[in-house]
Amino acid sequence: MAAAAVLATSLALTACSSSDSSTDLVTVNGAEPQNPLVPTNTNENMGGRVVDRLFAGLKYYDADGKAYNEVAQSIDTPDRQHYKITIKPDWKFVDGTPVTAKSFVDAWNYGALATNGQNQNWVFATIAGYDDVSAEPAKAQTMSGLKVVDDHTFTVDLTHPSIDFELSLGFAPFYPLPDVAFKDMKAFGENPIGNGPYKLTTWDHNVKIDLAPNPDYHGGRTPKNKGLRFAMYQSYDTAYADLLAGNLDALDTMPSSALSTYKKDLGDRAISKPTAQNEHLGIQPNLPHFGGQEGLLRRKAISMSINRQQICDTIWNGTKIPATDYTASTLPGFRENLPGADGLKYNPDEAKKVWAQADAISPWSGKFEIAYNSDGGHQAWLEAVANNIKNTLGIEAVATPYPTFKQIRDLVHSHTIGKAFRYGWQGDYPSMLEFLTSQYLTGSETNDVDYANPEFDKLIGAAQAAATPEASYEQIAQAQTVLIRDVADVPILNYISNAGRSENVKQAPLTWSGLFDFENIEK
Numbered sequence: 001m002a003a004a005a006v007l008a009t010s011l012a013l014t015a016c017s018s019s020d021s022s023t024d025l026v027t028v029n030g031a032e033p034q035n036p037l038v039p040t041n042t043n044e045n046m047g048g049r050v051v052d053r054l055f056a057g058l059k060y061y062d063a064d065g066k067a068y069n070e071v072a073q074s075i076d077t078p079d080r081q082h083y084k085i086t087i088k089p090d091w092k093f094v095d096g097t098p099v100t101a102k103s104f105v106d107a108w109n110y111g112a113l114a115t116n117g118q119n120q121n122w123v124f125a126t127i128a129g130y131d132d133v134s135a136e137p138a139k140a141q142t143m144s145g146l147k148v149v150d151d152h153t154f155t156v157d158l159t160h161p162s163i164d165f166e167l168s169l170g171f172a173p174f175y176p177l178p179d180v181a182f183k184d185m186k187a188f189g190e191n192p193i194g195n196g197p198y199k200l201t202t203w204d205h206n207v208k209i210d211l212a213p214n215p216d217y218h219g220g221r222t223p224k225n226k227g228l229r230f231a232m233y234q235s236y237d238t239a240y241a242d243l244l245a246g247n248l249d250a251l252d253t254m255p256s257s258a259l260s261t262y263k264k265d266l267g268d269r270a271i272s273k274p275t276a277q278n279e280h281l282g283i284q285p286n287l288p289h290f291g292g293q294e295g296l297l298r299r300k301a302i303s304m305s306i307n308r309q310q311i312c313d314t315i316w317n318g319t320k321i322p323a324t325d326y327t328a329s330t331l332p333g334f335r336e337n338l339p340g341a342d343g344l345k346y347n348p349d350e351a352k353k354v355w356a357q358a359d360a361i362s363p364w365s366g367k368f369e370i371a372y373n374s375d376g377g378h379q380a381w382l383e384a385v386a387n388n389i390k391n392t393l394g395i396e397a398v399a400t401p402y403p404t405f406k407q408i409r410d411l412v413h414s415h416t417i418g419k420a421f422r423y424g425w426q427g428d429y430p431s432m433l434e435f436l437t438s439q440y441l442t443g444s445e446t447n448d449v450d451y452a453n454p455e456f457d458k459l460i461g462a463a464q465a466a467a468t469p470e471a472s473y474e475q476i477a478q479a480q481t482v483l484i485r486d487v488a489d490v491p492i493l494n495y496i497s498n499a500g501r502s503e504n505v506k507q508a509p510l511t512w513s514g515l516f517d518f519e520n521i522e523k
Helices: 047-052 101-112 129-134 179-183 185-190 236-245 262-269 292-305 308-314 348-361 379-393 406-411 434-440 454-465 468-488
Strands: 024-028 059-061 066-070 073-075 082-087 146-149 153-157 197-206 210-215 228-232 271-281 321-322 366-373 397-402 421-426 490-501
Touching: 024 047, 047 146, 047 197, 047 210, 047 366, 059 236, 066 073, 082 101, 082 271, 101 146, 153 421, 179 185, 236 468, 292 348, 292 379, 292 490, 308 490, 348 379, 366 379, 366 406, 366 434, 379 397, 397 406, 406 421, 421 434, 421 454, 434 454, 434 468, 454 468
Parallel strands: 024 228, 366 397, 366 421
Antiparallel strands: 059 066, 073 082, 082 153, 146 153, 197 210, 210 228, 271 421, 271 490, 321 490
16 A cells, blocks of 8 residues: 555645646646655655555555565564565566565665654664664664575564564565665655556656556556556646546545535546545644643643534535544544543533633633645635634634645654644554554654653553454553543544546546555556
């Protein structure tokens, strides 16, 4: 599946003109990636959807989220802590160099090393020796838990058993890299050399990314099309108009203006499916009035100020559902009615009481701003959220647009946003643990709200070490109860994805995570 991570729901600044489209390529919506296309540093879905086409990992996920071996011949473990991984022979990168065990081990060590500053470093946290390479300054350059046995075999030792480590091995940070990548990683990311079902042919920044099928690929994702074009639009409205006109082959997000009409417009070409995606409000603790106990109370009051059901019904035409936890309702083990989840429900009277408790600590001053990327179709629902907060708490609350998704992500990641902000998560592999460890584990590079609680970390460790899925789900529920109690951030909604294909396309399956099954889009 896609290395989506931070949910962009974003389109970039420059539209690809219809006269520039190729009849051979399947044209899909995309956006300018935040960073060069390095698997361990790509944690947003506009870069991730491309990275996942260019690389093949040990495993891959089908449209339903089921994992299959891809480059792996076998993954053997007696205890879910110590692994022997054998890769298939005769795999090679598009530059002709072989894919070896060292290709995986070197890539993982690069991704984990703190001095490399990779956004997806957190995925390696369970591997023995991660703490040494992720420390600043680093105590080692490579993880002790990774060992190359021979060209086709390597071993992985974890610090404790993990119930979903093997499942996670189709996720982008676990992709292999060729030796040439380590000579100049930034340059490599501009022209990545992968081993996946496609190869990069053109990256016209802010305009388009073109991919051609890789004839040497022999995994389970062989393309059923002649290539992909990720076209970058100013808005979803423009993209939807192109879809209707046949200038865009597939669109994975409907503009709010079309939510009530797209099924009638497209007929059997309309696609709707509950998917593992969510939207949250993030508030970093360096924002005035949002540190410590005062901040907890204010986050709690804001959460209870928001009428999620009304926003889902009126703004989203019933195509979203209110969030009731910190993961997604489509994932295995999801539970409703977790302890404390009433704090995620609209309760204006209680919200006012809790806000007053915060004022007793330090009187409120200023205005509450929610930053969002204006190229992503978020204005209407976030203005509704801001109005809820304003009307309930009697403060000045506004939704503040930023031009591009990349701009807002850079500010959030550098912790200089100075406002609350919308962000989302789109599953990379079908596990609640991925949602929770990536966003809330202490020290994760994708922990945008600087959440840190040893109690939560310990429960996540117990969930990973659990002997059965059911036992893991119980620990996850307890961990989520801690998040709800701490109001780590403010969950708003879960997705029912709304997508469509043009008359030029026979099929465009939507996956469990809300992205297209790109290899299986057929003209």
